[in-house]
Amino acid sequence: MIESPYxxxxxALIIAAPFLIYTRQFVYNYIKLKNKELNLLTVKGQSEQRMHAYERITLFLERIKPANLVTKFDENLEAHEYLFLIEKTINEEFDYNASQQLYLTKNSWTKVVNCKNNILHLLHKTYENLSNESTLQDYKTVFLMNYINEQDYILACIEDLRKENLIIN
Structure with missing residues (x-):
């Protein structure tokens, strides 16, 4: 038998080949499982963020309901001061929650913006229709009555958000 220098x-190659093949297969499967885990965590994180967005927007809508707005601020304010403070509060709250539009559908976000704008319009319309001798309490009463006489667009928007959230999740 002739012994070759090779x-x-x-x-060594014959002995090492199966080991290298099994090691490669193990690493490949490990990476594949980690990618699946990462994808599942990403999807779970997105649904949690979406749920949080719906909660924050619902809270915003609850806060701008006229029944909640009339309880804010001191009773000793003038109607125009109250109007200024309420408008400022609504806009600040809206700006704070504006990033949530990333997680809502375009239709839902449009409804939320319309609710905010309708409330601001109703606040101004109520103020313009009051006489100069009216008190803040008169203003609040007329504001509530004007809202009651209109369609409850805030409640409708909250219901739409609820339905949409159930469909998505």
Whole structure:
């Protein structure tokens, strides 16, 4: 038998080949499982963020309901001061929650913006229709009555958000 100088290398290669193949397969499967885990965590994180967005927008809508707005601020204010403070509060709250539009559908976000704008319009319309001798309490009463006489667009928007959230999740 002729012994070749390459025989030890060939023997080592034959012994090492299965080990290298199994190691490669293990690493490949490990990476594949980690990618699946990462994808699942990403989807879970997005649904949690979406749920949080619906909660924050619903809270915003609850806060701008006229029944909640009339309880804010001191009773000793003038109607125009109250109007200024309420408008400022609504706009600040809206600006704070504006980033949530990323997680809502375009239709839902449009409804939220319309609710905010309708409340601001109703606040101004009520103020313009009051006489100069009217008190803040008169203003608040007329504001509530004007809202009651209109369609409850805030409640409708909250219901739409609820339905949409159930469909998405």
């Amino acid at each position: 025989f030890p290398y060939a023997f």
